[in-house]
Amino acid sequence: MTFQERFSLNFIEKGRYKYLLSGINNTLLITIIAAAIGIALGFLIAIIRSTHDTTGRLKILDFLCKIYLTVIRGTPTTVQLLIVYFVIFSSVSRPMLSAFIAFGLNSAAYVAEIVRSGIMSIDPGQMEAGRSLGLTYPQTMVFVIIPQAFKNVLPALANEFIVLLKETSICIAISLRDLTYGTQLISSQTYDYMFPLLAGALIYLVIVVFLTWLFGKLERSMRKNER
Amino acid sequence: MNGEVLLDIQGLEKHFGDNRVLRGITTQIRKGEVVAIIGPSGCGKSTFLRSLNLLEEPTGGKIFFEGAEITGPDADVNKIRRKIGMVFQQFNLFPHLTIRRNITLAPVKLGLLGREEANRRADELLARVGLPDKANAYPSQLSGGQKQRIAIARAMAMNPDVMLFDEPTSALDPEMVGEVLEIMRELAESGMTMVVVTHEMGFAREVASRAVFIDEGVIKEDNAPEKFFTSAQNPRLRDFLSKVL
Ligand SMILES: Nc1ncnc2c1ncn2[C@@H]1O[C@H](COP(=O)(O)OP(=O)(O)OP(=O)(O)O)[C@@H](O)[C@H]1O
Ligand SMILES: [Mg+2]
Numbered sequence: 001m002t003f004q005e006r007f008s009l010n011f012i013e014k015g016r017y018k019y020l021l022s023g024i025n026n027t028l029l030i031t032i033i034a035a036a037i038g039i040a041l042g043f044l045i046a047i048i049r050s051t052h053d054t055t056g057r058l059k060i061l062d063f064l065c066k067i068y069l070t071v072i073r074g075t076p077t078t079v080q081l082l083i084v085y086f087v088i089f090s091s092v093s094r095p096m097l098s099a100f101i102a103f104g105l106n107s108a109a110y111v112a113e114i115v116r117s118g119i120m121s122i123d124p125g126q127m128e129a130g131r132s133l134g135l136t137y138p139q140t141m142v143f144v145i146i147p148q149a150f151k152n153v154l155p156a157l158a159n160e161f162i163v164l165l166k167e168t169s170i171c172i173a174i175s176l177r178d179l180t181y182g183t184q185l186i187s188s189q190t191y192d193y194m195f196p197l198l199a200g201a202l203i204y205l206v207i208v209v210f211l212t213w214l215f216g217k218l219e220r221s222m223r224k225n226e227r
Numbered sequence: 228m229n230g231e232v233l234l235d236i237q238g239l240e241k242h243f244g245d246n247r248v249l250r251g252i253t254t255q256i257r258k259g260e261v262v263a264i265i266g267p268s269g270c271g272k273s274t275f276l277r278s279l280n281l282l283e284e285p286t287g288g289k290i291f292f293e294g295a296e297i298t299g300p301d302a303d304v305n306k307i308r309r310k311i312g313m314v315f316q317q318f319n320l321f322p323h324l325t326i327r328r329n330i331t332l333a334p335v336k337l338g339l340l341g342r343e344e345a346n347r348r349a350d351e352l353l354a355r356v357g358l359p360d361k362a363n364a365y366p367s368q369l370s371g372g373q374k375q376r377i378a379i380a381r382a383m384a385m386n387p388d389v390m391l392f393d394e395p396t397s398a399l400d401p402e403m404v405g406e407v408l409e410i411m412r413e414l415a416e417s418g419m420t421m422v423v424v425t426h427e428m429g430f431a432r433e434v435a436s437r438a439v440f441i442d443e444g445v446i447k448e449d450n451a452p453e454k455f456f457t458s459a460q461n462p463r464l465r466d467f468l469s470k471v472l
Contacts, residue, residue, distance in 0.1 A: 123319070125317055126319060128319065129319035129320075131282065132311075133308065133332070134306070134309035134333060134385060136305050144332075148321075148323050151323065
């Protein structure tokens with residue numbers, strides 16, 4: 001078979017490229033929603049943990065957060081995904097919802113530690129300056145500390161979301177039709193592994209390169225403020 | 228000076244573990260006074276100053292601000308701090324905000340001024356500290372002296388009744404010390420009540436209405452500058468002055 005014939009067989013005939021398209025769609029959707037959950041929950045955990053570290057308050061919440069982080073970071077993501085899909089949603093088949101939750105909770109743990117290190121790296125004088133003006137602790141956190149911490153950890157966060165995007169490929173374990181699964185669906189019909197997998201790899205690569213560029217641009221525009 | 232008492236400090240103590248830094252400080256700060264706090268390094272000058280707006284929590288004694296105890300359990304720390312401005316040795320400007328936003332952040336977020344009103348006030352204050360064209364700059368674009376003048380403007384934006392300065396010129400290159408002291412002198416002349424921890428003996432002598440020597444956790448001398456610098460009674464102060472003058 002010529003290159004053209006193999007290409008046509010794998011991607012054109014019977015509209016097989018659509019497996020890849022809907023796969024990209026699902027992969028991106030899972031990444032975006034999991035990242036959103038990860039950011040929201042991760043920032044919350046980071047604020048609780050760093051508030052505890054600097055003021056000694058929120059002991060119980062801090063303890064719960066620590067358990068959460070230990071469990072999430074101490075078990076494989078695949079196992080977490082399988083637990084959400086087969087155990088928590090055992091009676092209904094909800095692969096997408098399971099992926100949102102599993103990757104969202106997983107990502108939150110990593111985001112939390114990144115953001116916490118960002119908060120702890122801010123000079124304590126910033127909190128004191130805010131408080132000395134009469135701003136409350138939460139106000140100073142929101143308007144003074146978090147914006148600076150966010151800027152500092154943006155590269156690490158960007159990296160975390162790129163890892164997340166690639167890690168969603170383990171959705172194959174719950175037969176979720178993401179990009180990786182799409183390549184396998186094509187292979188199962190054409191008995192060709194190389195073309196679909198290389199196409200899948202190339203698509204991941206293009207998305208990652210694009211995201212890297214996007215985050216870099218965002219970072220540069222945020223840095224402009226302080227040269 | 229016999230203005231009303233703004234800050235009444237009674238037997239103030241602060242211990243860090245078994246390091247007894249402040250061992251019973253009693254003094255009053257009256258309206259319009261400029262009090263210079265002087266003492267050897269590590270004697271607790273910063274700790275004393277930071278206790279006045281409760282950045283340090285006293286371990287003993289009482290502080291009254293405008294007649295109300297601020298060291299009690301149900302004092303509203305945030306309300307009190309609005310009226311007590313503070314200027315730090317390291318400026319502590321907010322690097323992610325423009326100068327204008329540095330100055331307006333607190334009044335706006337605390338709902339004391341609308342955004343436009345606050346901006347107008349910021350412009351006034353910038354003119355007052357001699358930096359009218361820096362509103363849109365970021366802190367990193369300013370010199371140390373300029374940063375400290377902005378920090379003073381930021382504290383003044385809250386219309387405080389008293390301003391605390393913790394070695395405001397110690398982090399500055401020598402050629403920038405003068406511009407900051409000049410702003411502080413003007414502030415003092417406008418009637419602002421000020422408590423200034425300083426190593427600038429010239430400033431203490433010329434601008435302060437009272438000089439206080441803290442040593443071994445207590446006030447060892449508390450006197451008008453003329454007497455403080457020329458006829459000090461306390462031998463430790465005499466020794467200290469002979470080293471720094
Ligand atoms: N947060 C803290 N925890 C423990 N010890 C502290 C703390 N802050 C200050 N101290 C101790 O309290 C003592 C007084 O410190 P302080 O900063 O008030 O001195 P200072 O007179 O301002 O000195 P300097 O002239 O160097 O600024 C020092 O021995 C210092 O080590
Ligand atoms: Mg000090």
